[in-house]
Amino acid sequence: MKWFGRERVKLYILFLLVITSFIQVGILWYYQNRGVPTNFLWGFFNKSQAETEYDIGDAFKPYRVVVSEGFENPHWVIKENHEYYKPLWNDAQAYIKYLLTDRGVVSKGEYGKEFWGDVVLRKSFIFEFKTCINSELLAAFLNERWVSGFKSEGIYKMAILPSENINKNLTIYVFDGDKVNKYVVPFVTKGLSIDDYDDIIANLYEDDIEGYSVIKEYVTNYVYQYLSPDVLIVAQGRKYRNYKNLVCNVPELIRNIQQPNSSQDLNDIARIILGEDEDDYIRSIDVYNKTVVFQNLSNMYRIYRDGLLEYKYLHGINSYEKGSKVEALKIALEFINRREKLVSGVDVYLSGIEEHSNYYTFSFDYKFNDMEVSFNEYTVNNKDKNKLNHAITVDVNSQRILSCYWALKEFKLGKENLMLNVKFESLFDDIFNLYQDISIKDFSVKDINMTYEVKFSTDSQSLEPVWIVETMEGKRYVVPMQKKPPEEG
Known part of the structure; x- marks a missing residue:
């Protein structure tokens, strides 16, 4: 009986060592991939609640x-x-x-x-x-x-x-x-x-x-x-049609971070951007351009003063993680859906799909009352001065988001009444006058849209509709719309 008791104790100790080893490996993996190790068990037992399924x-x-x-x-x-x-x-x-x-x-x-x-x-x-x-x-x-x-x-x-x-x-x-x-x-x-x-x-x-x-x-x-x-x-009918301006602002939470006593706003943004993982991240302010930074060993988020959110995955990727377009798009949509509270007044739509050797790029844009809100060569306020052409650009594979640029903005209808010239021939007169390097012989038109164009700004913007002419080669020309002269009544 004593021998049997000693063997049982050994078995319990061995079992405990196995469980402890499993937990240590899990903590190490979690720390290397997510951040603070103390949340490993909490995340394990609450995984089903933390994950949200996006249709x-x-x-x-x-x-x-x-x-x-x-x-x-x-x-x-x-x-x-x-x-x-x-x-x-x-x-x-x-x-x-x-x-x-x-x-x-x-x-x-x-x-x-x-x-x-x-x-x-x-x-x-x-x-x-x-x-x-x-x-x-x-x-x-x-x-x-x-x-x-x-x-x-x-x-x-x-x-x-x-x-x-x-x-x-x-x-x-x-x-x-x-x-x-x-x-x-x-x-x-x-x-x-x-x-x-x-x-x-x-x-x-x-x-x-x-x-x-x-x-x-x-x-x-x-x-x-x-x-x-x-x-x-528009080739027939009325020459002028009535439109309103669109007011574009940096989200209030981001604006308030630049003010004194803004710790609560910083906490609120961290909660929206990082979700349940907010305690895993070190928070800082980049004094060079007053950018908010959330970072752990694997992930970095930057929020610029103009409302631009930049995300980077800090490790390398494997080709076998590329997966299918469906798997990658689902992850991209879940990423956007969890943070959509920071954008208001517009709808988001899928505007582009590119396939690369190891990942996919999905682009998304905004529409306000079915009119496009465009970002044409929008400047990123970093040392590289990147140029963006979409509201959201996401690099993603079947496992994770690899990088993202997302122009977080708030929109509301303005109060200005604008009588604008919508005639086709007026647009083409203007585009060749404005862009004199265009060759009429080689000029192509894939689409023409009336849009609100957002420019880089940390302040409120009043946006008026403009024409965007897109060529077959993907080049875009922005043309201001003619306003109705006062003498025409």
Whole structure:
């Protein structure tokens, strides 16, 4: 019995040593990767509560929805708060599921990219994204599988034509940037009917919504390499339209850090930026540019006085951690979602996707009341003076965020009434006068947008709408809009 008791004691001691070793290894790993070791066990037992699951389908929205009865009829932009936006977008998502699964597709066809110019001159309901969303991401956004029957590389723009097919099916054209694929499918159950689509167009004629034309209607000899046929322009009707200014501020919490007795504001920002890990970080103020710094052994956050948040992962990365676009995008969206309290007044949308050897880059931008808020060569106030072209730029793999630049701003509608010239010919006169180095012969137009442009500033800004002309090569030209002279009344 004594022998048995001694063996039991040895067993308990061995078991205790194993558990202690496990805890020590865990503490060491946590310290090397996160910071203070005392939170290891707390984080272990509370992991399920700390992690928040983000539904990436919430980020899947078109950049623009355009409705038209066809050639020489108005093209209306349907804003997200319009009564027709939700039923139209719900229908579009149902048809994307049809295409992904090859379910119920009656027939298919394929055309060159020039054919998109013919599609936009027809009676159509068009859904545009700022970048091509590939099939893998589409399936993840819609929680759907996809099969090889979906021939497109993805969806850059999609047109629904409810009344083109003589057999009373619905026609869909998908433009992926290189080619146009045609699909004929049955109408979705409980979706919009042909009559419903006709009623929407009829009602839009009665609504007080400003209409546009597409450039293909006015440029008969266009060459696709130099001109996108679906660029929205104002060629007829009123020369001036009314707009408000937009007031842009650095978030109040960040402004207050520069004031005396701002420790509570610093704590509040740390809680939003760092979450439950805030105690793991050393806090400091960079006296050179008054930048707030949160840092541990693996991560560094900088918050600049103009509201720019910079994040860097301080270790190397492995190629096997790259993973899929879906895994990487989910991590990027979770990162943004947990810190969105520091941005107010605007919506965030996905505007760009780039794939690299070891990671992905996702860019996001802001919209205010469906008008783009742009960052064009926005200066980072560091020694490198980086230039940013998006509100948020995230480098990420399937395991973690690698780096991020995020312009944290607050927006609200101003009180100024601005009567601005929206005519197409005025814009082009101005762009060639302003940028005299442009060669008319080689000049291309991928898109034209009216936007609010944010400049670097630590103070409040009053933003007025400007034109941004984007070329096929990705270059952007900013052109101030002409104001209505007082003598014109």
